Amino acid sequence: xxxxxxxxxxxxxxxxxxxxxxxxxxxxxxxxxxxxxxxxxxxxxxxxxxxxxxxxxxxxxxxxxxxxxxxxxxxxxxxxxxxxxxxxxxxxxxxxxxxxxxxxxxxxxxxxxxxxxxxxxxxxxxxxxxxxxxxxxxxxx
Amino acid sequence: xxxxxxxxxxxxxxxxxxxxxxxxxxxxxxxxxxxxxxxxxxxxxxxxxxxxxxxxxxxxxxxxxxxxxxxxxxxxxxxxxxxxxxxxxxxxxxxxxxxxxxxxxxxxxxxxxxxxxxxxxxxxxxxxxxxxxxxxxxxxxxxxxxxxxxxxxxxxxxxxxxxxxxxxxxxxxxxxxxxxxxxxxxxxxxxxxxxxxxxxxxxxxxxxxxxxxxxxxxxxxxxxxxxxxxxxxxxxxxxxxxxxxxxxxxxxxxxxxxxxxxxxxxxxxxxxxxxxxxxxxxxxxxxxxxxxxxxxxxxxxxxxxxxxxxxxxxxxxxxxxxxxxxxxxxxxxxxxxxxxxxxxxxxxxxxxxxxxxxxxxxxxxxxxxxxxx
Numbered sequence: 001x002x003x004x005x006x007x008x009x010x011x012x013x014x015x016x017x018x019x020x021x022x023x024x025x026x027x028x029x030x031x032x033x034x035x036x037x038x039x040x041x042x043x044x045x046x047x048x049x050x051x052x053x054x055x056x057x058x059x060x061x062x063x064x065x066x067x068x069x070x071x072x073x074x075x076x077x078x079x080x081x082x083x084x085x086x087x088x089x090x091x092x093x094x095x096x097x098x099x100x101x102x103x104x105x106x107x108x109x110x111x112x113x114x115x116x117x118x119x120x121x122x123x124x125x126x127x128x129x130x131x132x133x134x135x136x137x138x139x140x141x
Numbered sequence: 142x143x144x145x146x147x148x149x150x151x152x153x154x155x156x157x158x159x160x161x162x163x164x165x166x167x168x169x170x171x172x173x174x175x176x177x178x179x180x181x182x183x184x185x186x187x188x189x190x191x192x193x194x195x196x197x198x199x200x201x202x203x204x205x206x207x208x209x210x211x212x213x214x215x216x217x218x219x220x221x222x223x224x225x226x227x228x229x230x231x232x233x234x235x236x237x238x239x240x241x242x243x244x245x246x247x248x249x250x251x252x253x254x255x256x257x258x259x260x261x262x263x264x265x266x267x268x269x270x271x272x273x274x275x276x277x278x279x280x281x282x283x284x285x286x287x288x289x290x291x292x293x294x295x296x297x298x299x300x301x302x303x304x305x306x307x308x309x310x311x312x313x314x315x316x317x318x319x320x321x322x323x324x325x326x327x328x329x330x331x332x333x334x335x336x337x338x339x340x341x342x343x344x345x346x347x348x349x350x351x352x353x354x355x356x357x358x359x360x361x362x363x364x365x366x367x368x369x370x371x372x373x374x375x376x377x378x379x380x381x382x383x384x385x386x387x388x389x390x391x392x393x394x395x396x397x398x399x400x401x402x403x404x405x406x407x408x409x410x411x412x413x414x415x416x417x418x419x420x421x422x423x424x425x426x427x428x429x430x431x432x433x434x435x436x437x438x439x440x441x442x443x444x445x446x447x448x449x450x451x452x453x454x455x456x457x458x459x460x461x462x463x464x465x466x467x468x469x470x471x472x473x474x475x476x477x478x479x480x481x482x483x484x485x486x487x488x489x490x491x492x493x494x495x496x497x498x499x500x501x502x503x504x505x506x507x508x509x510x511x512x513x514x
Contacts, residue, residue: 029290029387030286030289030290030293031286031289032282032285032286032288032289032338032339032340032341033336033338033339034277034279034281034282034285034337034338035335035336035337035338035339036259036263036279036281036335036337036338047277049276049277049278049279049282049283049285049286049338050286051286051290051381051382051387052382058382059382059383060276060382061273061276061278061283061286061381061382062276063276063277063278072289072293083277084277095276095277096276
């Protein structure tokens with residue numbers, strides 16, 4: 001029986017989308033909290049999974065931060081977080097999650113500029129996300 | 142040209158630890174051949190429905206595996222479409238018959254799942270999604286989002302979801318000796334069972350199952366054999382968030398429109414249906430998508446089925462919920478079960494509804510008892 005890990009070339013390809021998502025704001029349309037999950041997620045006892053509508057009207061299903069409770073109507077921001085349990089043999093896998101955002105952005109068009117000048121909700125600094133993105137981008141060149 | 146169901150065979154569904162994938166497939170084939178009173182050599186081709194034998198069993202050559210179980214080794218191929226593999230294999234087989242290439246074929250659906258832990262099976266089944274899989278979604282989680290949206294928009298309640306499970310367990314106890322579960326449950330049992338992804342509890346979910354089913358289809362005249370009178374196949378975006386319809390499945394609506402038109406019947410003519418209740422919300426949504434009730438009224442529809450005000454037979458077999466859901470076998474089992482009921486005179490026009498993933502693929506078949514054909 002083979003279970004394919006996502007920490008692979010596929011994971012690197014997925015990371016191409018991060019830059020466009022980090023800092024993006026939206027609203028939770030529906031949310032569930034997953035209590036039974038797949039093999040690689042068993043270390044995460046429960047986490048939210050939400051259908052989100054972004055300010056540009058696109059929609060996406062995204063996981064919330066482990067331990068955070070989300071409800072319909074919550075304002076959220078996309079952040080970079082550790083996705084799965086890691087061990088000594090694989091890289092630590094990061095990906096996009098959503099975190100509660102206290103206030104919606106004043107002007108969605110300015111989101112990209114603001115990303116570079118303030119801290120994301122949940123405590124991950126832009127320095128960290130910026131560096132990770134740079135590394136991911138370099139790896140594609 | 143009409144396609145008749147000359148014979149059908151279904152194995153017991155459940156945790157069948159003493160039976161391999163091959164054992165299950167061969168048993169279903171043998172039962173179908175015996176039921177059709179057919180010489181195996183008259184089978185021109187074999188179509189095998191399966192989702193994940195590579196991952197569950199390390200077997201990736203199912204056509205050859207099951208062709209080998211017939212003495213003349215007929216041409217065989219495998220069809221994969223997640224949980225709709227069975228319905229799609231039926232369509233492929235029917236198209237081969239309608240093209241005139243073959244006159245009698247065997248369709249086998251088979252899956253062996255219980256050798257693995259729940260976590261491994263959840264991981265493998267999540268392969269039926271794509272972009273959302275990367276975002277830590279699971280199938281219970283995605284169906285739970287549909288349920289949340291349905292509850293928000295239409296006021297559907299956890300008790301109405303539970304009513305689907307209660308009804309289907311009752312049907313399995315009453316009608317189906319081959320079902321995985323023969324135990325009545327109450328709505329309280331459902332809403333108090335372990336939470337999987339709210340609002341879906343453990344007893345809102347179909348189980349992990351081993352099983353196989355086979356049918357023999359023919360364009361030759363077979364007296365009193367059920368006949369396929371309508372077929373439909375719909376697709377929608379594999380990514381849930383990209384869809385326009387989030388409280389139902391457009392693929393099912395498209396497939397149903399095709400099938401009703403071809404069969405020249407409407408939803409009100411259907412009094413017997415096997416529905417794809419992989420989760421309780423899926424059956425409620427199916428009532429609406431198939432036109433059995435108006436949009437948003439699936440919750441009250443199931444209540445009428447439970448209290449007897451509505452006499453339609455919905456998931457007479459126990460459905461996926463109580464009969465079990467060996468994913469690649471389900472679509473074939475639905476046809477085999479309906480064929481058996483029609484032969485017994487239960488119902489006149491029957492519908493099968495087989496869904497892949499979170500409704501990205503949907504296959505509908507409409508059958509009639511053949512006496513009027």
